[in-house]
Amino acid sequence: MYRAPVEEIAHTLKSVTGFGKALDAGRFGDLGEDLVDAILAEAGRFASDEIAPLNEIGDTEGAKLDDGVVTTPAGWKQLYRSWIDGGWNGLTGPEDFGGQGLPMLMSVAALEMWNSGSLAFGIGPTLTMGAVEALEKHASDELKAKYLEKLVTGEWMGTMNLTEPQAGSDLNALKARAEPVGDGTYRIFGQKIFITYGEHDFTDNIIHLVLARLPDAPAGTRGISLFLVPKFFVGDDGSLGARNDVFCSGLEHKLGIHASPTCTMIYGDGKFGDEPGAIGWLIGEENRGLACMFTMMNNARLAVGMQGVAVAETATQKAIAYAKERTQGRAPGFSGEGMSPIIQHPDVARMLMTMKALTQGARAICYSCAEALDMARLTEGDEAKAWSERASLITPIAKAFSTDIGMEVASLGVQVHGGMGFIEETGAARLLRDSRIAPIYEGTNGIQAIDLVTRKLPLSGGDTVARLIAEFKADAEAARADNSGALAGVADRLEAAIADLEAATAYMQAALAEGRQPDALTGATPYLRLFGLTATVALVARGVLADAQAPQAAARAALARFAAANFAPETAGLLAAATEGAASLKGAEAALA
Amino acid sequence: MYRAPVEEIAHTLKSVTGFGKALDAGRFGDLGEDLVDAILAEAGRFASDEIAPLNEIGDTEGAKLDDGVVTTPAGWKQLYRSWIDGGWNGLTGPEDFGGQGLPMLMSVAALEMWNSGSLAFGIGPTLTMGAVEALEKHASDELKAKYLEKLVTGEWMGTMNLTEPQAGSDLNALKARAEPVGDGTYRIFGQKIFITYGEHDFTDNIIHLVLARLPDAPAGTRGISLFLVPKFFVGDDGSLGARNDVFCSGLEHKLGIHASPTCTMIYGDGKFGDEPGAIGWLIGEENRGLACMFTMMNNARLAVGMQGVAVAETATQKAIAYAKERTQGRAPGFSGEGMSPIIQHPDVARMLMTMKALTQGARAICYSCAEALDMARLTEGDEAKAWSERASLITPIAKAFSTDIGMEVASLGVQVHGGMGFIEETGAARLLRDSRIAPIYEGTNGIQAIDLVTRKLPLSGGDTVARLIAEFKADAEAARADNSGALAGVADRLEAAIADLEAATAYMQAALAEGRQPDALTGATPYLRLFGLTATVALVARGVLADAQAPQAAARAALARFAAANFAPETAGLLAAATEGAASLKGAEAALA
Missing domain, CATH: 1.20.1410 (I/LWEQ domain)
Structure with missing residues (x-):
């Protein structure tokens, strides 16, 4: 069972990146090392004791769809509730809207732990955090006032609706359309696929961020706008009103992360409301939706990189524990009775060292990316530009290298378990299945x-x-x-x-x-x-x-x-x-x- | 859908190995190039048209156990029947016992194609062929007379019972025991795990080859003997008699090859017969069972290597087909309308070339191993020794390199499919799941x-x-x-x-x-x-x-x-x-x- 490696995480945060020195220099204001350590310890406890134990049932039960209603596995709704009650969703959220405004470095460390507990759980909040960021940076004050706080606290979750059957890596081909109603809102029509947590029972409302084209918009990605489409309309007093014309028509049957509902979302089919069209509000400027979406996407890429680190850490811990317990053969130099623990066989030790070293490398790369994001915010002028560009530079490496090694390490973990690795109940194979999505999604x-x-x-x-x-x-x-x-x-x-x-x-x-x-x-x-x-x-x-x-x-x-x-x-x-x-x-x- | 690459297989057989020249020189007797080509074409047709279409249902239904009875997925029993009716099981079997006595080179080529159709199907006959070889080389004439022909034709299937919970890679720890009855037979007691096709509905009888220890046998692997334990006793006229005291107590829930029943087998529990003990007959000498088992195992290792090649070939074909059809973005130099087929993007082409080149390399390595086995039989003295040692040298490379690349290629195949690769219905993920066992089993x-x-x-x-x-x-x-x-x-x-x-x-x-x-x-x-x-x-x-x-x-x-x-x-x-x-x-x- 996963135990959060809080000490190694703290060491990497504080000593491999410049976070420790920056803390000492007061660059992060009131935030001190004691608070950092306390947060990491508590996040680690939550990941190890609350999330990790629910991962297996999440995999075997999976999310289920019945007539547009998605039910998450037993215990998962409560898990999400305790998680937001702990304030974890708002860790880096804006303080004006109920967030704690902590550095991205704290966020990636926590993200690592949530995802080590369960990738299927970790990916949901990642999208909410992306929605928060996009709204914070690009939405009108009215939209912020209505939606931001509940997204920051996690009372509602956010989603990211880009992909359509013909438009995956290439968003030029996007077809979903938005028609101006005349009152400042738009009617959205179209089908979106692969929408992570597009529908679920965690929260009473779900705030969809949706890319669509306005009439007469330029072709290609310069004609795409971003809209906020709530599942339920929200009154000025924050109360939930009627259902918007959007629903989940299907869940994908996936290789892994079964608890995470991957939805086909239908906008504007006339299933709800008086006339067809899901009502949406423009975020940012017309035809500038892609820029807004990239705000979400860049951080989501780092977050997916953390999934690679996370699954690698869990797989490594699991393989080391098994290799210490399982005995077979006699390793060179073994002087005990009977068979050696297989960890003493050089070939097994090589696999484990490979797993551990790749995990630590990917962790340090991802944390360095978070450091650059934080420093870009704390500095100005050329210094800020340099940090910002560094984050841009490291982001694709953090995403791709970490998720590639996540899969490699998970596969080595199966190998260390021998025949038991191929048996689902062992759990090593589940990590491999879960890990396989990370090199694919978010680019x-x-x-x-x-x-x-x-x-x-x-x-x-x-x-x-x-x-x-x-x-x-x-x-x-x-x-x-x-x-x-x-x-x-x-x-x-x-x-x-x-x-x-x-x-x-x-x-x-x-x-x-x-x-x-x-x-x-x-x-x-x-x-x-x-x-x-x-x-x-x-x-x-x-x-x-x-x-x-x-x-x-x-x-x-x-x-x-x-x-x-x-x-x-x-x-x-x-x-x-x-x-x-x-x-x-x-x-x-x-x-x- | 898989199409057997008969031409490339024939080319590799005849031109990369020395098979073509040996055929021309008459080294393989009557066997000529025309017959070789005809057999390959027919094997390819069977693999593509009969086996491959049943792979998906094999995966989704899987083998099922109910009160000791294992039922294979819909259509699989009939598939096996057509396969043995085609004479495929006896391809390399001894001619004296109904086999066709064809070279191992023909066998590996056919094995590749069966396994490209379905790894879960291909692994079953592999074990029967191993049992045939062990009996042919080590069993008494009485045992041969009673069992060999039906194993050669495939009317009965054979199994290989080595692993016990504490004895996987290390057979020293083997505990199953055999007690002499006094009439030349033995009573076998013990539990065996991970027994591939240990129980199923393909055939009326199943012939288990079981490793067990005689009383007072030396410790370690020098005290292990090999026994033949039929599921049903066989009369001198070949008729089936009473049920022997062996049964399947459990099926593993595995990452892949779901149609292949992976059984826990209980010997001597008293479930069948008058007194406890599964009746077995000694194969070869007492305490020399491991040597006999290695006869099975070496060829099984090459056969598992073929599984790596096979899954890599299927994954490559599937990915190429998808990459030609799926359009996204505009590749450099693309002058068509709209989006390019993704195969034109250099990064996708690199993945596909990697897949194809690794597949072809592994195929050639495995076929070279088969060539060495064939030549060792056709030659004498120093020449035979050299060929035999070459086969010994290449076997671990054929097994490990091919199965490693099988998994890598299957994983790249998922990647080429993008988001669709993670969806089970696409089939790319199934190949990855299936491929994951091959680096583990048979050593x-x-x-x-x-x-x-x-x-x-x-x-x-x-x-x-x-x-x-x-x-x-x-x-x-x-x-x-x-x-x-x-x-x-x-x-x-x-x-x-x-x-x-x-x-x-x-x-x-x-x-x-x-x-x-x-x-x-x-x-x-x-x-x-x-x-x-x-x-x-x-x-x-x-x-x-x-x-x-x-x-x-x-x-x-x-x-x-x-x-x-x-x-x-x-x-x-x-x-x-x-x-x-x-x-x-x-x-x-x-x-x-």
């Missing part, structure tokens, strides 16, 4: 890689990525300067990996500058992986030196050496794959015919 | 890697592995000598990969010679991967030159170049990981505490 990992290469590497003429790489170099230098032997071999290997990252980065930048788009696009995925692995080696090493006297320092050092010895050498191959360019696919049309 | 892939390094590399003082690597070098030289440009860049990259393979091999051999077992064990898994990837690059290239005038040559060359550019560079990192030795795990105990 597939291929889209993330393309975003990284084509939109993020060029930021500030390449300075943004250069500054991040410079920090990895500083990590390598610090490792070299350390005389304790704890990081033996790390500096050389990290430096070699960084050299590969720089070479691949230069290749991508040149390809873009010279208009060789296909060369950049072809190698984007191996490039992102190269970036993620190099960051992993750097950040895991950084964690050792950041608190070299800690009782955990030896354990962290073993992980850092393992990462350097086993992940850093992969970068040479990734560099080759990333820089082969379009030549890699020459003749592919014939090969794939 | 986990970690066990395969250890077998490769510790038992196979030392064969004939290292000559066995050196000879195989020499053939890869010849492939590299042939690629260099080719002036057509079809294999541009392949020779250099393949040679670099081979150099890494040689260096890693030398490291492993030295570690073993110097008694540094932990060094060898720690790097075994990356070593096996290094071997598999190098073999993939060599064998895919070999396939191009073997039939350079074929209409498919350009497509094959594109795949060979892709493999060389993207897989060969991985070997440097794998060499580093494989040769870091036990140092890699220094401090792991603390890190995994």
Whole structure:
């Protein structure tokens, strides 16, 4: 059973990112280390004791649809209620609307724990938080006054309605339409698919944010507007009125996260109300909906990255516990009676160290992204711009690398369990099933890689990525300067990996500058992986030196050496794959015919 | 829907392995190319038209247990009946007992196709074929006379009963016991778990091969004997008599291959017969059961390797079909109206090429293993020994590399489908679920890697592995000598990969010679991967030159170049990981505490 690794999370937050120093310097106002620790401990307790125990029933029962009504698994409604009663939904929400205004760093740490408890639970609030952010930044004061506080507290949940059958990664193809009523509202018509928590029994109302086209809107993504469409109309006194013309027509039968209802939503079918059309209110400007939606989406991408970290952590804990208990064979050097715990077999230990090191690397990458988001808010001018661009740069890596390793680690977890891993009751297979969605939703990992290469590497003429790489170099230098032997071999290997990252980065930048788009696009995925692995080696090493006297320092050092010895050498191959360019696919049309 | 790639299979059989030349030289007697082609075409038709359409219902209905009776999904019993009526079960079976005595090469090709149709179907006959082989090699003439023909034709199925709750990878811990009755039979007592097709409704009788200990048998694996335990007793006239004291007490609820009943089998519980004890007959000598079982197991390992190839092929076909149909965005250079088929996006094409190249590499590795098994039977003396050792060497690579890539390819297949990939009805997720067992059963892939390094590399003082690597070098030289440009860049990259393979091999051999077992064990898994990837690059290239005038040559060359550019560079990192030795795990105990 999952136990929140509060200590390691606190260490990563405070010592691998600059959060600890910023706290000491008073950058986060009244927030002090004691409060941070107390919040983490309580979040950890809630995730371990309240969420995790409901994950299995969530999977086996799943969400159910009956005549438009979605029922979540036994205990889940109460779980959500205790969770919002604990104030967790409003952790980072605006203080003016009942939120606690805490840093994103606290949010990602908590998100990690909720999702380790259950990915199917964690994804719901992620969307509400996205809706809060979009409303806060783009909605009118009237809309804010009516909806924001209840979304911040979690009394209502929010959803994100982008996808249509013909419009997934490509929102140009979006067809849902919005017709102005004349009174400032719009009638929305269309079908949306894959809507996470589009309908459920957690809350009395659900606030849908919906992308649709106005009449005569320009084609493509410049003709998309964002609307707020409540399930039930809300009176000026906050009371719930009539049902809006939107309903859930179907739930997907999915590989995993069964408790999370994935809905087909029908807008404007005439099922409710006097005349067809779901009534919506415009958020932000007409035809600027995509920009508003991206406010939600960027943070959702980091949140999905946290799902990768989260599932990896749970899988690792589970596999380690099993490997300590299960005995088979006699490991080299084993001097006990009978069979060894399988954790003593080198091949099993290699799997577990791989799992643990990838998890810690992805965690540190995601937390660094949250740090950049926080610092962008706390700083101004060039400094704010630099932090903001850093967050933009890291976001696709946080999303894609973390979710890729989430799946890899979950799969290794199954393998460590041997035959038991394939049996559903063991729970290892469920983690693999659950993990498989994260590389897909909120922009597939291929889209993330393309975003990284084509939109993020060029930021500030390449300075943004250069500054991040410079920090990895500083990590390598610090490792070299350390005389304790704890990081033996790390500096050389990290430096070699960084050299590969720089070479691949230069290749991508040149390809873009010279208009060789296909060369950049072809190698984007191996490039992102190269970036993620190099960051992993750097950040895991950084964690050792950041608190070299800690009782955990030896354990962290073993992980850092393992990462350097086993992940850093992969970068040479990734560099080759990333820089082969379009030549890699020459003749592919014939090969794939 | 799966269409058997008969042409590519025939090409790989005849031109990548030496089967074509051996056929021409009359090494396989009357068997000629026309008959080979006809059998492949008919097997392909059966797999595509009969098996594949029943895979989905197999998954959704699954096998069901009610009071000891197992019912397979709708249509499956009839499927099995048509399959044995087609003579497929006896393809390689001994001609004296109703088999067709065809080469193993034909068997693996057919196995690939059955398993592409359905892994849950393919695994059943695999065990029957193993039972046939064990009986043929080790059983008394009486047992052969009574059981062999019906197992060869498939009128009865066979099972393999090794695993017990405390004895999985480590059979030393086996507890099932056998008591001599005094009349040449034994009473068997014990519980076996994870017994594939241990109970079902396909056949009127089921012949269990069961490992158990005689009284006073030595401890460990030298005290294990193999017994034949029929579900129903068989009269001398072949008629079925009373029920033996064995039954299925439970079915596992698994991640995948739901139609394949995974049984807990109870022997000697007194449920059937006058007194407790399932009656069994000894196969081979007392206390030599493991050797007999290994006869089954080695070929079963290759057969499971074929499952990896099979699921990879199906997943690749499915993903390519989807990527041609689904349109999103505009790929660079796309000049059509509207959105591009996603196959034109470089990142999607990269995934598909990766899938296709890994599949073809694993196929060629497995077929090479079958070739070695066939040639070992057709040759004598040193030549036979060399072929036999080659089969031993390749078996763990065929099993582990193919099943690892089977899972990777199935997972990429989900990714290509985007959101639809996570929806069960699409079928891509089912392939991932099904594929996940193959790296586990018949010896986990970690066990395969250890077998490769510790038992196979030392064969004939290292000559066995050196000879195989020499053939890869010849492939590299042939690629260099080719002036057509079809294999541009392949020779250099393949040679670099081979150099890494040689260096890693030398490291492993030295570690073993110097008694540094932990060094060898720690790097075994990356070593096996290094071997598999190098073999993939060599064998895919070999396939191009073997039939350079074929209409498919350009497509094959594109795949060979892709493999060389993207897989060969991985070997440097794998060499580093494989040769870091036990140092890699220094401090792991603390890190995994």
